[in-house]
Amino acid sequence: MTGSCHIVELDNGFTFMMDCGMYQGHDDDMKKFNETWLYPPASVDCVVLSHGHIDHIGRLPRFTKDGFAGNIYCTHATRSLSSILLMDSAMIQEREAEYSNKKWLKKGIQYHSRITDPLYVPDDVPPVLDQMISYGYDKWFNIHEDVQVKYVDAGHILGSASVNVKIRENGKETTIGFTGDIGRPNRPILRDPVPMDPADIVITESTYGDRLHDSAPEDSNKLEEIIRHTCIENRGKLIIPAFSVGRTQEIIYMMDQMASAGKIHNVKVYVDSPLAVNATSIYIAHTECYDEDLMKYLLKDENPFGFNGLTYIKNVEESKALNESNEPCVIISASGMANAGRIQHHIINNVEKPSTTILIVGYCAPGTPGRMLRDGVSTMTLHGQTKVVNAKIEVMDSFSAHGDRNEMTDFLMNQKDKAKKIFLVHGDEDAMIAFKAHLEGVGFSNIEMPNLGESVAI
Numbered sequence: 177m178t179g180s181c182h183i184v185e186l187d188n189g190f191t192f193m194m195d196c197g198m199y200q201g202h203d204d205d206m207k208k209f210n211e212t213w214l215y216p217p218a219s220v221d222c223v224v225l226s227h228g229h230i231d232h233i234g235r236l237p238r239f240t241k242d243g244f245a246g247n248i249y250c251t252h253a254t255r256s257l258s259s260i261l262l263m264d265s266a267m268i269q270e271r272e273a274e275y276s277n278k279k280w281l282k283k284g285i286q287y288h289s290r291i292t293d294p295l296y297v298p299d300d301v302p303p304v305l306d307q308m309i310s311y312g313y314d315k316w317f318n319i320h321e322d323v324q325v326k327y328v329d330a331g332h333i334l335g336s337a338s339v340n341v342k343i344r345e346n347g348k349e350t351t352i353g354f355t356g357d358i359g360r361p362n363r364p365i366l367r368d369p370v371p372m373d374p375a376d377i378v379i380t381e382s383t384y385g386d387r388l389h390d391s392a393p394e395d396s397n398k399l400e401e402i403i404r405h406t407c408i409e410n411r412g413k414l415i416i417p418a419f420s421v422g423r424t425q426e427i428i429y430m431m432d433q434m435a436s437a438g439k440i441h442n443v444k445v446y447v448d449s450p451l452a453v454n455a456t457s458i459y460i461a462h463t464e465c466y467d468e469d470l471m472k473y474l475l476k477d478e479n480p481f482g483f484n485g486l487t488y489i490k491n492v493e494e495s496k497a498l499n500e501s502n503e504p505c506v507i508i509s510a511s512g513m514a515n516a517g518r519i520q521h522h523i524i525n526n527v528e529k530p531s532t533t534i535l536i537v538g539y540c541a542p543g544t545p546g547r548m549l550r551d552g553v554s555t556m557t558l559h560g561q562t563k564v565v566n567a568k569i570e571v572m573d574s575f576s577a578h579g580d581r582n583e584m585t586d587f588l589m590n591q592k593d594k595a596k597k598i599f600l601v602h603g604d605e606d607a608m609i610a611f612k613a614h615l616e617g618v619g620f621s622n623i624e625m626p627n628l629g630e631s632v633a634i
């Protein structure tokens with residue numbers, strides 16, 4: 177499911193990798209997976225990235241540390257996002273290794289062999305950023321004299337791209353299309369996904385291959401209603417657990433429009449997450465990724481991520497003060513599943529108050545506090561404190577950044593006639609099986625679900 181990574185090797189030995197993603201989870205298998213290379217890093221000539229999510233770029237610092245010395249190609253915004261996301265990831269690796277090593281040390285001498293180094297540390301990140309070369313969308317560039325690459329906008333997160341590849345080899349041309357993660361049409365901030373050129377070989381994600389999203393044109397009205405009910409009528413806090421990159425900016429932009437229209441007058445809004453604050457400055461800088469609506473909006477409001485009443489919080493003291501205050505307000509904080517980060521403190525301090533609303537805006541994995549709230553638990557334990565859930569729980573699923581089964585199918589439709597092979601990747605097995613059947617049902621053929629580490633001659 178996670179850990180996107182594909183290698184293409186030419187007859188002449190030139191080898192490039194598409195994405196270098198981290199497998200995310202918390203078990204030992206994962207650590208092993210992330211440390212093991214199925215191909216020697218020093219033998220890869222360059223890396224081509226689709227977008228900046230950690231499951232697509234997260235192993236780069238380790239890859240470079242283990243011997244990779246080539247260029248890393250990406251879009252301009254992916255390069256910017258990589259800097260903050262890889263640093264954040266490095267700090268998490270370091271913290272987690274420290275935590276688990278402490279645990280083994282405590283258990284006794286027989287467990288000391290389990291003490292390990294982090295996958296990488298913050299010092300490993302700058303060399304990676306130095307290897308990055310960025311390009312805009314829709315133009316071909318060479319990564320080798322016989323290999324050209326073109327990015328098209330995938331509409332998934334800022335800077336996200338699908339990758340078109342043209343290879344000249346043994347007197348013939350072979351084309352590859354790698355979707356990266358497929359976004360959704362009609363979302364705020366970003367342009368709609370742009371289909372790839374028809375290709376001989378298609379590698380496509382399949383995350384939501386077995387699902388359809390609720391279509392929800394009422395997004396902004398529903399959000400406005402929840403803010404009004406919670407902050408104005410009930411004088412309570414609206415707490416929104418949200419991913420720092422993408423989700424947070426979409427919500428802020430939506431509120432910015434409400435504020436400009438005078439709809440949420442006098443409501444205080446706080447973004448309490450250092451990563452979200454940094455990510456927002458990157459969103460502000462990369463206007464080249466904006467859709468037409470946002471470009472027009474910029475003419476009347478030069479900062480779509482800032483309005484009267486909105487405060488960005490980075491330091492811990494301010495976050496604590498916010499925790500203790502009783503003023504009605506909106507708090508957007510990470511993580512999106514409420515399984516880590518400052519959001520947990522906001523939930524602990526407010527979940528027992530009936531005036532609080534907690535708004536869940538995305539997928540929450542089973543077992544996470546976000547999922548428990550979503551499923552309607554009556555009590556929950558966080559940081560050793562058990563609290564009764566008296567807060568109102570609201571859900572808005574329409575914020576997903578991943579295309580659903582039909583949106584992915586629409587995106588792939590122009591590949592149907594030319595593709596000699598379609599590889600499904602980056603999805604749970606159930607989702608892949610369902611997506612394969614669906615694609616076959618609408619006329620696609622030669623669809624394969626490769627195993628980890630499998631090689632195929634094209």
Ligand SMILES: [Zn+2]
Nearest residue numbers: 227229332357
């Ligand atoms: Zn992604």
